[in-house]
Amino acid sequence: MKITVCLTNIKPEPWVDSLRALLPQADVSVWQPGSPVADHAVVWAPPQQFIDEQAGLKTLFNIGAGVDALLQLRLPPTLQVVRLDDAGMSVQMAEYVSHAVIRHFREFDAYERDVREGKWSYRKPNLRADFSVGVMGLGVLGARVAKTLQAFEFPVNGWSRSAKQLPGVQCFAGAQQLNAFLSSSRVLVNLLPLTPETENVLNQATLSQLPPHAYLINVARGRHLVEDDLLALLDSGHLVGATLDVFRTEPLPAGHAFWTHPKITVTPHTSARTLRDESVAQIAQKMLALEQGRTISGLVDPRTGY
Incomplete structure (x- = not known):
């Protein structure tokens, strides 16, 4: 399982380290332009270039509850977008x-x-x-x-x-x-x-x-x-x-x-902040479930936007 992390204005290394700790069998790396295509991605406000280069990506895990910014990008119809259920x-x-x-x-x-x-x-x-x-x-x-x-x-x-x-x-x-x-x-x-x-x-x-x-x-x-x-x-x-x-x-x-x-x-957009440990644990569990062919919660319907 190959995982790439693309977080705009957020330091990605702690997320990479946490994912590696929970999924030692996975190849986890920070996305750079030209990086090989991954199976799953953990993202926040990724650029269109990321979506275009990761054309074979199966699943996009957003680290926030709202996915409105993602749905403004040109996403492949086969790409599944997953939002956090809660994570604190x-x-x-x-x-x-x-x-x-x-x-x-x-x-x-x-x-x-x-x-x-x-x-x-x-x-x-x-x-x-x-x-x-x-x-x-x-x-x-x-x-x-x-x-x-x-x-x-x-x-x-x-x-x-x-x-x-x-x-x-x-x-x-x-x-x-x-x-x-x-x-x-x-x-x-x-x-x-x-x-x-x-x-x-x-x-x-x-x-x-x-x-x-x-x-x-x-x-x-x-x-x-x-x-x-x-x-x-x-x-x-x-x-x-x-x-x-x-x-x-x-x-x-x-x-x-x-x-x-x-x-x-x-207040400065602080009502509910993403908690990294809880979020990574939820994302890792869902990635394992998908790899095992099981269904997961949080799949976004692009027709409704949530």
């Missing part, structure tokens, strides 16, 4: 979203402002029953987030393209139920995969369906959000705030309105 990301995402929801619900951002000004303030507690949280996207990450929020006794709604059932979650599905989902969600959490159908899904029309004084948390992709529409809804008061971890251009450019907007909290 879902618990991180649940932590991040829960923190953002609770910070807003408990008004900790307002208390922080008061403390900076030397004010000892009091705010009437909000009621959880009034703070329904809507999770867009009920894959591995979305389902974990929905389950975690229930532990804090928030009412949780979920929306997905196809019908799903999650214990304790009011589930909506399809375009025909999107507005009903939005109108019943005081806090909106976006965890959708980025596809041609979901790009710009967070726009004036959809975000206006949220109840007045709603709050947005975007932890999926920056291209889901129409930035000017968010700013307009914040300035009008229809939305009271947003926590944004992903952006159309990363790093977020200096001088961008999001940096200084008083109603926006910015």
